[in-house]
Amino acid sequence: MSTQRSGLVFDERFLAHDTGSESRVQMRSGFFDLTPEPHPSSAVITRRIKEFLDGSGLTAQMLPIAAREAIDEELLPYHTREYLAGIREHCYGGPKEGPWGSIDEETVLNPGSYEAARYAVGGALNAVATVLQGQVRNAYALLRPPGHHALRNQAYGFCIFNNAVLAAQYARKQFGIERIMIVDWDVHHGNGIQDAFYADPDVLFVSLHQQNWFPRLSGELEQVGCGAGVGTTVNIPLPPGTGDRGYQAAFEQIxxxxxxxxxxxLILVSAGQDASWLDPLAQMMMTMDGYRRISALLVQLAEEVCEGRLVMVQEGGYSAPYVPYCTVAAVEPLLGADLGIVDLYATAPELELCQSIFSDETQRALQTIRNWQRQWWKL
Incomplete structure (x- = not known):
């Protein structure tokens, strides 16, 4: 039995998924180039998170959990065999679509992406196994590429294989876990997770995300599951500017x-730190303190219902300066730690607003969600 309470998954092979840079400006006629800027889903951000965990001393307090390459049989509970072959072929210059499936225009793959994606899945599976075997109470899987947008036969929204879905299926098949809760706090709706478990009453999927954002028409309040799974898909679409207090209220009230x-x-968390106030792909105004609070609430829930068994897997987050702060703030409660890290913009008036705002629009949205979910839950 390990003396560490929490485990950490990271592997340098994740960083081989290189999304490159963006420089070209397309005109109606012709184009020109600017100084290259890293793709939003950059390996630099993942590396900075790991460096922040190391420098803060958190890595030393966590049990290292090795990643491994997931085998086909661990990918096939959701993805098709043809899709695996199509993704591999595309990474070496093959087409972006075919009878096997497709890759959307925003999802950039390179020759290192296929192995990185398989190792990311294997890292998620090993995190689950380490927790369910009792070696640690919880774990954080710092994965790349992310997974929650990936569909059965479509790479989508920077995602290739659906790490959270496959981790849940692995927990069921290998450990006999019967009821799993997946909480997705990434600012974009986890459409792939919803798709995988939409008719499944034994997997509760709860997604908090910016309303009417990405993917289009995904994560609507009215999307609640089908058949035996009605009520076990819980979408919490939140208005722009929700901020720390609004997120905390959503957790406490719903x-x-x-x-x-x-x-x-078992509780799985799709942990995308892209609802932060500095993220370029959303407008939700969360701070590192807000992430610390919602993480602590989930740790508390896990302690109460499932002996602390909680696994967080990295999803999005596109502010290179700030994502590491928010991620470390989410990791601290896993260890029961507060390192006293000073926010990157501690003196900024915008930060205070993000921490204090609780708008009428947000309160009305939460009331509407509660009223709707009372058809299936006591709220």
Missing amino acids: VLPIGLQFRPQ
């Missing part, structure tokens, strides 16, 4: 009460 009623045996 996520935690539903989790207490469902009583999962």
Whole structure:
């Protein structure tokens, strides 16, 4: 039995998924180039998170969990065999679409992406195994590429294989876990996770995301599951500018009460730190302190319902300066630690607003969501 409470997955092979840079400006007729800027989903951000974990001393307090290459049989519970072959072929110059499936225009792959994606899945599976075997109470999987947008036969929204979906299926098949709760706090809706478990009453999927954002028409309040799974898809679309207090209220008023009623045996978190106030791809105004609070609430829920068994897997987050701060703030509660890290913009008036705002629009949205979810849950 390890003396560490929490585990950490990271592998340098994740960084071989190189999305390159963006420089070309396309005109109606012709083009010109600017100084290259890294793709939003850059390996630099993942590396900076790991360096922040190392420098803060958190890595030394966590059990290292090795990643490994997931085998086909661990990918096939969601993805098709043809899709695996199509992705591999594209990484070496093959087409972006075919009878096997497709890759959307925003998802950039290179020769290192296929192995990185398989190792990311294997890292998620090993994190689950380490927690369920009792070696640690919880774990953070610092994965790349992310996964929650990936569909059965489509790479989408920077995602190739759906790490969270495959981790849940692995927990069921290998460990006999019957009830799993997946909380997705990435600012973009986890359409791939929703797709995988839409008719499944034994996987509770709860997504908090910016309303009417990405993917289009995905994550609407009315999307609640189908067949036996009606009620176990819980979408919490939030207005721009929700901020720390709004997110905390969403957890306290909706996520935690539903989790207490469902009583999962394992909680997975799709942890995308792209709802921050500095993220270029959204407008939700969260701070590192807000991430620390919602992480602590999920740790508390896990302690109450499933002996602390909680696994967080990295999803999005596109502010290279700030994502490491928010990620470390999310990791601290896993260890019961508060390192006293000073926010990158501690003196900024915008930061204070992000921490204090709780708009009428946000409060109305939460009330609407509660009223709707009362058809299936006591709220």
